[in-house]
Amino acid sequence: MTSYDDYGMPVGAYSEPESLGKQALRVARAFVLYRIKPAADKKFHALTDRNWSWRGILSLVRILIAIWFVTLYWGERSAFNSAIGSCRWESWEKWGIGANPHRLVFVADPQLIDPHTYPDRPWPLNALTIKHTDLYLRRAYSRIQKVLYPDSAVFLGDFFDGGREWSTRTTTSPEERYRKYGESFWLKEYDRFGSIFFGHWQDGGTEPRPGQPGRKIISSLPGNHDLGFGKGIQVSVRKRFNAYFGEGNRIDIIGNHTLVSVDTVSLSALGQENPVEGLWKPAMDFLDNVKAQKGRLVREELRKQQGLRPNLLFLHDILDAGDLAKAELPHFGDSPAEFPTILLSHVPLYRDPGTPCGPLREHWPPTRPPKGQTEPLEKDDRNAISVSGGYQYQNVLDREITKVIAEKVGNIQYAFSGDDHDYCEVLHRAYPSAGSGIREITVKSISWAMGVRYPGFVMLSLWNPVDASGNPLRKDSNAPTLQTHLCLLPDQLGIFIRYITLVGITILSLIVRAALVATGRISTVSHNSDIPLLPVTEHGSSAENEKAALSSSPPESTHITSSSNSSSSSEPGNKLQIRSSSARTRSTSPNGSYELPVVQSKYTYPLIQHAGYYIPDKEEPRAIKTWGSSSAKKSKSRKKGLALFFHEFKKSFLTVAIVVFAWYFWLIWHG
Template identity: 50%
Template structure:
């Protein structure tokens, strides 16, 4: 638009601000826009704080203090709902703490072991399948339910294991595999992590593979390792340092792998196994504990040799280490026994050459120490994650939880066999096999040699049996899982008392044929039963609170529910004029017709004015500062030069000239909180009381149930947060 002249003044149209603003905005960077938005947001918050924020915070603080003072009275603290909360504290302490103490305390060694007087047995505990819950356990479970599951299961393991350490003080602990649930699923930093072509993941896990490989890798596995150590290693170290009882050489072995740690057979990834053994130790090992030789065998890797894929693919990298270990096991056992006997005699644990000087031509190079020569063989105990083979339907005995033994027919004394309900299912699937193959079991027992007992895990439930002659009639116990989410309602662990005294040369002193090991199954609390007791007590509390709520209006019992929160004392109006001589006040002359109509609309049916903002009970402020006008029949003037007694200003001095006029008399309206508080006591406002018996009962019921509920949830959360 071209400029033009107006009375000689040149005018140029102003540029459109919005267009200019948009062009400027287009030239700014996103970082500048972000900074501008942050500054504007901070400025808005600051203005809100200076205008209303401070008052709102102060009002909230005063309201909270007032409510706290109301709740801290004697009658309220010792009321019926708080009595129920006190009972809940006892119930929760029992379910979350004391029941673990009671269960483990009942398993004390002296309660079940029977050795000759003066015996000093070695106390050993076997823990199977802790299987820490992780994203592999319940892949479809949403947050926060998944996190709550991890918290509850970890707390169960921690409480059980802590009581085990503090009350039983075991000399040694052996873990029987499946330390993690998804340990084999978390990607490794080094090595190949691809599924073999013959062992892909099942269809139900395929949708989660991309997420698992992206989100859960080496760092996550290391966090899981630290989590396992916090639950199991730390209490072991703490108990050993704080124990007042002189214990034998303490040993904790957690290197035996399970199929959830590595996989099974031909589907094992070498990188996963290398990582596991790096942090937990070799899966194949020999330990002499309590004058018994414990042989741990990585049977999940050994099973690759007898798999269907072994004839089509080269799996030697998987099973060869276990094969080499078993082939040299006889010598390994003798060396371990000799080192133990040397230690007991106070000698060095390794054989040493004779210190002598010889001429080179006459030196006897054959004169060198022999390890294991003439060493007696100690009773051997086989540890394997996967149970040994047994025919389908072989019963597991009366201590199996899932299905007790089938009752025999009348007149029959032997157990029912086959008893498939009471037996371990002889099946296999992706990354698992319930029992070893028959050939692997027979070869394993033969190569280990002198096996007096075998202990296994994997099945999660207890199973005790004696194998046939093909497996040297070895008795075997499959140990229960210690976890609460492994399909058994009463988890547990196995206690073994070892007593095999030896002389200096390793010969037994107790006599041939005498038993050297006694076992006991220690059952832990049923978490399902604990939660059912919580639910039952919650139902009783709701019934009791309901009965009380409906008795309150009938028997005039003290009410627990507080009245509605008082009106905010910072909301205007806070002043009102006196009412001594006037029922109504005239409209000030300065008010317009619209004001008059607005005020007349506020009149109620009795003709008086309702309160609306600054108009409270018929008081209408004059536009003149500090002046009020009345409507006493219209004969009084609200302002002007006349100040006689007939005027409002003459009597009250509300209006007039100069400094002789007094300001309008005002009376401070007490806040509702001040009206409710009288003489150090709180009283209920009549307007907030329920006007019906049912209303009183429902208010009492809701208030008392909510009070008990949130306090119980808080206590339960605190106990679980503490572990």
């Protein structure tokens, strides 16, 4: 029995409305049940009900897409990973058990592509060259950090290609066509260099390896493409470079070795006609004091390794005027030992013309010695660095300048240089040095656009354990304290050639396929693909149709027969027609019975199959659209000969191209 409240309203007839959260949950549940779930079930059934076959799976288009997927992944990922992975430190270092060397990489001549590199190249091609070159440098340098994780990275000059040409606030480019590129353009190039190399320095991490003081990057040594060469350098251009990258003349203590960087492109102005003193004098002043500065930095390093204050403080005292002449500053003594010295220069040291560079030089391998001779040739012009020069460059330093550097720096064991873009290893015996001569390695360019098919970089492993006084702790004091290894990067030009070859194979394969389809040799659709779900046309003879209609007719109380005068019922493949008006009228004579009258009908199928069917206003008996058919299928079925050939080629080529380009751009976008 219904109860009522004081206001006459049924008790329980109303309740508080649901909260917004419950309403949203109800809507979401309904959306999942009535939208997402049916769509997912439909997709699942479509996949499971499909008639899978090896012929469908292993179609030419799918095979080509799979080949492209593998090829692009190899060219954009595996080639870099395998090249740099093969250079792991453990695979070539030969130190004794318990050694913990300092690991360093030399990077030479990235020489970022800019308007100076290809001044006459059209815009689209030049833009693509810049994009792919930067991408190559970014990938290579990032994987160096992730895979090799060096403790230090040292750049050997030529960061930019046209850096010397871009105007400053007070100077303009010597060449008129580059004067429109000013200070703002140089800053954009600096940011571009930083995004590639400084931005990816920490891709492998930030923490130093165990036993190492920390990670360090040195990028202050200028090249001739950054400043110019000799008297061609503008002082404002050099000041700008030093302001952003640091002083080119410097000393660094790394791994108990002394690295001495010399701005040799500026020093080369010495001895030239009418040189500006401000160009070469800073480098010469540095060389005049380099030995004293080396000793001071070695002492500081030894104190740091002992946990002491690196810089000693002088005592303060009051002296009489008579004692001032005899007073001396406290003398802490010179270091009893000196670390091995490594010279860094952008321009290689002087050597006699024809001095061979060794078997690792890519562009011109060594000339084979005469028959019966096993030693390499002492003079090999093809394998050597050319002793020559030109506008704003010189392949090697002058003999006199090289001699001055060797004498003033002293104790040079190794020298590393750039500029040549290819690898070269030479032993200089004509200059004073530590041991039997100065062994110089000219480092390959890291860029694939610098004329070498296999760019690279040099890895340096430094191991020189010393005591508190700087004396070596190793039993063999004459044993080498460093090891080097040339690491080659992928051949980007070869990768592009493989891509172009595969493009040709793809087009040729699709042309052959389209020709076979056009000639009827192969079919692209199954036999049952055009059969609709419901019967929409009449098949077979009129007798068969009538038999089928009688077998599905209603009880005897209802008689439905095929009209004998219906010409359309006897034609196979005839489309459905409109019911006649006589089929909807009653008979005027019941014939003594109240059964349904016998009507004349032209249909051979039960009338229920025609329910809801309406013919268009304008009859087109041969062009009526039916369920299960589409204009695309009909247009396709009409194509023959060349039309079918071009249709099949275009469809298959676009399918491959869209999928492949999507995969390629994804690989580029994600590094």
